[in-house]
Amino acid sequence: MRAALPVTAAAILVMGMPVNAHRLDEYLQATTISLEKDRVKGQIRLTPGVAVLPGILVGMDENVDSVFSAAEQRAYAEKVLGDLALAIDGNPLRPRLVSVKFPRIEDMREGLGEIQIEIQAEVPRNGTHRRLTFENHHQSQIAAYLVNCLVPSDPDLRIVSQYRNYPQSFYQVDYEQTGVGSGSPLVTGAGASALLAAATLLLLARFAFSARQRAAT
Amino acid sequence: MNDSLKSVQRSVGAIVLTCLACSLASAETSTPQIVKSANAFLSTLDQKQRSSVMFAFDDEAQRARWSNLPTTIVKRAGLSMGELNDTQRAAAMSLVSALLSHRGFEKVQQIMDGDQMLKTNEKNSRMFGKDLFYVSILGTPSEKDPWMIQFGGHHLALNITVAGERGILTPSLTGAQPALYTMNGKTIRPLGEENDKAFALLNALDENQRKQAILNYRVADLVLGPGQDGKTIQPEGLKASAMNPRQRDMLLDLISEWSGIVHESAASARMAEIKAGIDDTWFAWSGSTTVTPGRNGTAYYRIQGPKLVIEYAPQPLGGDPSMHIHTIYRDPTNDYGRKVAAK
Numbered sequence: 001m002r003a004a005l006p007v008t009a010a011a012i013l014v015m016g017m018p019v020n021a022h023r024l025d026e027y028l029q030a031t032t033i034s035l036e037k038d039r040v041k042g043q044i045r046l047t048p049g050v051a052v053l054p055g056i057l058v059g060m061d062e063n064v065d066s067v068f069s070a071a072e073q074r075a076y077a078e079k080v081l082g083d084l085a086l087a088i089d090g091n092p093l094r095p096r097l098v099s100v101k102f103p104r105i106e107d108m109r110e111g112l113g114e115i116q117i118e119i120q121a122e123v124p125r126n127g128t129h130r131r132l133t134f135e136n137h138h139q140s141q142i143a144a145y146l147v148n149c150l151v152p153s154d155p156d157l158r159i160v161s162q163y164r165n166y167p168q169s170f171y172q173v174d175y176e177q178t179g180v181g182s183g184s185p186l187v188t189g190a191g192a193s194a195l196l197a198a199a200t201l202l203l204l205a206r207f208a209f210s211a212r213q214r215a216a217t
Numbered sequence: 218m219n220d221s222l223k224s225v226q227r228s229v230g231a232i233v234l235t236c237l238a239c240s241l242a243s244a245e246t247s248t249p250q251i252v253k254s255a256n257a258f259l260s261t262l263d264q265k266q267r268s269s270v271m272f273a274f275d276d277e278a279q280r281a282r283w284s285n286l287p288t289t290i291v292k293r294a295g296l297s298m299g300e301l302n303d304t305q306r307a308a309a310m311s312l313v314s315a316l317l318s319h320r321g322f323e324k325v326q327q328i329m330d331g332d333q334m335l336k337t338n339e340k341n342s343r344m345f346g347k348d349l350f351y352v353s354i355l356g357t358p359s360e361k362d363p364w365m366i367q368f369g370g371h372h373l374a375l376n377i378t379v380a381g382e383r384g385i386l387t388p389s390l391t392g393a394q395p396a397l398y399t400m401n402g403k404t405i406r407p408l409g410e411e412n413d414k415a416f417a418l419l420n421a422l423d424e425n426q427r428k429q430a431i432l433n434y435r436v437a438d439l440v441l442g443p444g445q446d447g448k449t450i451q452p453e454g455l456k457a458s459a460m461n462p463r464q465r466d467m468l469l470d471l472i473s474e475w476s477g478i479v480h481e482s483a484a485s486a487r488m489a490e491i492k493a494g495i496d497d498t499w500f501a502w503s504g505s506t507t508v509t510p511g512r513n514g515t516a517y518y519r520i521q522g523p524k525l526v527i528e529y530a531p532q533p534l535g536g537d538p539s540m541h542i543h544t545i546y547r548d549p550t551n552d553y554g555r556k557v558a559a560k
Contacts (some may be wrong), residue, residue, distance in 0.1 A: 024534050027440060032448065049534075112290055114444075144533075146436035148450040158449045164434040173451075 023049035023111050027056065027139050030146040033132070033173070035157055037180055040088070040132060042095065042119045044080065050111040052142045061105065068102040076100075077117045083138035088120055089131055093121040125180045129160075134171045147171040156180075231319035240288045247315065248360050254315040255358035255366070258308040262296075264306075270296045273366055274356030280553050283367065283374035284443045285392050285543050287344040288351065291443075295367065299348030309352050313368050316377050316384065324391065327407035328373050330400060331393055335371075341462055345371060363558040372543070374443070377479065378554025384483030385554040387547050389475070390443065394532075394541040395515045404511075408542050411529055414471040416467040419502060421456070421464050427506075430455035436503040436517040439530045439545050449549045452500025452521040465495055474519060475527055475546040492527055498522030503529075513539045524548050 006038060025099040028047040033040060048056045060076045061068060068076075088094040098120050103113030136145055145168040156179040163172040259267060272279045272294075285290035298306055314322045329347045336346035349370050356364030363380035372392030378385040393407040406412075422430060432453060439450055457465050474493055477484045491498070504516030513531070515538045520527040526547040531538035550556060 028531070030440070032450075103334070112286065112291055144435075146437060146440060148440055151449045151451055162451060162453065164432075166434050168434050168436075193475065 007200050025049050025051040025142070026144040027052055027142045028144045029136060029138060029147070030170075031134065031136065031148070033134060033171075034150045035132070035149065035152045035159075035173075035175060036123075036154060037156065037177060038119050038123055038125055040086065040093070040095075040123055042086075042134070043099075043118070044117040044136075046080070046107060046115040046117070046138075047111075047113070049142075050109065053108060053111075055142075056139065057105075057108075060102075066105050068105065073100050073102045076102075076115075080117055080138050081119060082087070083136065084119075085087040085137075087107055087133045088123050089127060093123065095121040114160065128176055128178065130175050130177060132173050132175070136169050140169060141172070142166075143169070144168070145169050157194040232245050242285065247384070247482055248379060251312070251315045251379055251384075251480075253360045254308075254312040258305070258312045258352075259358070261305045261308045266296055266300075269294075271352055272353055272355045274558075276355055278378070279353060279355060279367070279526075280365070281444070281446065283369055283376065283390065285372055285374070285390055287371040288349045289344045291350040293353075293370070295351040295353030297348060297370075299346075299458065300352050312352070312366070313375075316366060316375075316379075316480060318477055318479065318481055319486050320486060321480075323466060324407055324478060325368075325373065327374070327405050328391060328393060328511065329370075331395055331407060333369050335394065337541050357515070363554060374477075376553060380554050380557040382482070382559050383486065383554070384479045385548070385551060385557065386476070386483070386487070388446065388552045389478070389546045390544065391475075391478075391546070392541075392543045393513075395509075396540045396542050406511075406513065408474075408513065408529075408544065409473045411471070411542075411544060414467065414474065414506070415502075415518050415529065416508050416514060416518075418464065418467045418471055418500070419506060421467055422460075426455050426459065426464075429459070431506070432501055432503045434503065436519075436530070437533065439543055440519075440526045441526055441528060441547060442543065442545050447549075447553055449526075450521075452499040452501075454499045454519070454521075456496070457498045457500065457522075458496040460477070460500075468498065468500060468520070469495065472525070472527065475544070478546075480560050491522060493525040494525070494559055498525065502556040513542060524550050 026049050030045045032043045034110035044213045059079060060072060062072055062075070074097070077097050081095060081097055085097065086095050096119065098118040099114040103115065134147060136143070137146070147164065147168050149162065151174075152159065157176055160174045160176055164170065259270075262270065279294060282294055288297070296340060298309065301309060313325065317325065329350060332345050334345045336342050339345060350368065350373065351370060353367045354364065355367070356362070358364055361381055363378055365376065365378045369390070370373045374390040375386065376389055391408060396408060397404070398407050399405065419427070419430065429446060442449060457468055460468065469488070469492065473488065476491060478485045479487070499518045499521045500515060501521075503518070505514060506516065508514035515531045517528070517530050527544065529542065529544045532543055534541060534543040
């Protein structure tokens, strides 16, 4: 066995020593995004620092009983949701709340206690080259934002590039997807209508031809 | 020489290194010594202590019971050093020593000494100190079947799976607060090399490489810290395939500050695995690119490869972030030794 280093408390001199073991004056908000072909999921972990907690608690524990009721938890999560913006290819998405989990208020007062919120939005499958944007403006004066995208588990999805602004309140990810409609004019939008019209015309022509043949016999 | 030929040569080189490392690992295996140390430690315990320290190998709750935070805030299970008598404590530290390299064990001791200083300087605070480091054993110590040892407390979480000759150190967390102190007249920086080697690598990059490596946004904390098991984020920064051989060697040397914590034969096998994926390994940096010599900096960095995630995150918790560091070390394909344990 290697000998332990000798420790002599009297000889110990510490050069500058912050002792906070927990978050203090920031509100950490870490978002993880998962991409799927027809939906996007987000997990948001919120950890208020002890120095900023009193101001945040006002919006959480509305009846000031030091307990987060299910209604208070949901109401706060909806507030967070209202401060987010999610869009695909420039079109706004409407994320819905999937779950919310609060820690004990005692833990939050220790600078711990992570609020966990899960959201989800349906995404139309159109297109092979896609751009998802995510914005978080919740408590922006005190926020420390993190946002990351998981490597897609679906091999048909491939992330091409990412962009964030300095505070990470804005995030953009460009990705490619295969195995869905190509987004060509034949299958989407006006192209789909044209295809339908052409098929109808062909059908009518066939009826007319059959009717003429029947009349001739 | 064209790129594909170089690529083939690198792949062959990686395979040769892997085989060489595996044969070295089997020649220098530490597993019998580790098992002996584990059984020696267990033999010092009474029945109640043994039941406190032992867990099932597949106990998922215990596997995930680790944190950067003090044990008074995030409770650990097992036996704390403070609950052990001198003989038991020496046996526990002997077991930890058998699992680690010389430098790995020294690093662990320096992290623990730093926490003892927090206790001393915080009027004997009950939140800190060497008595609050816990040991636990998941499974039964064996030279063949997989089992696991956890050792940690504030700013330390070692999760080491022993599977035959393999020793898997992921996921593990190291931290330092204070990141610089003097003890017995000697200046100690528990995570000094992690800082200095990273700055050396950054400074070895040319302007174009730095543009790719340095992210244009702030990273306030670890992304894949405690509680974030099983996640793989999209990598960013500068790919090692765009580095020259000297820069790649510097990157591997930096990685060795984590991969080399575990004992030498396990570290060799792990480094061969990391080398095999080095071309697909990324280096990303966020924050200040300058540092005062002899001190840690305030920048965040991440190293991410096919079987590797390392993050280094100074903590802006109301004090000087350069004095309070958190790091995480993961293998997204084999955390808790799941891959080898499944075989």
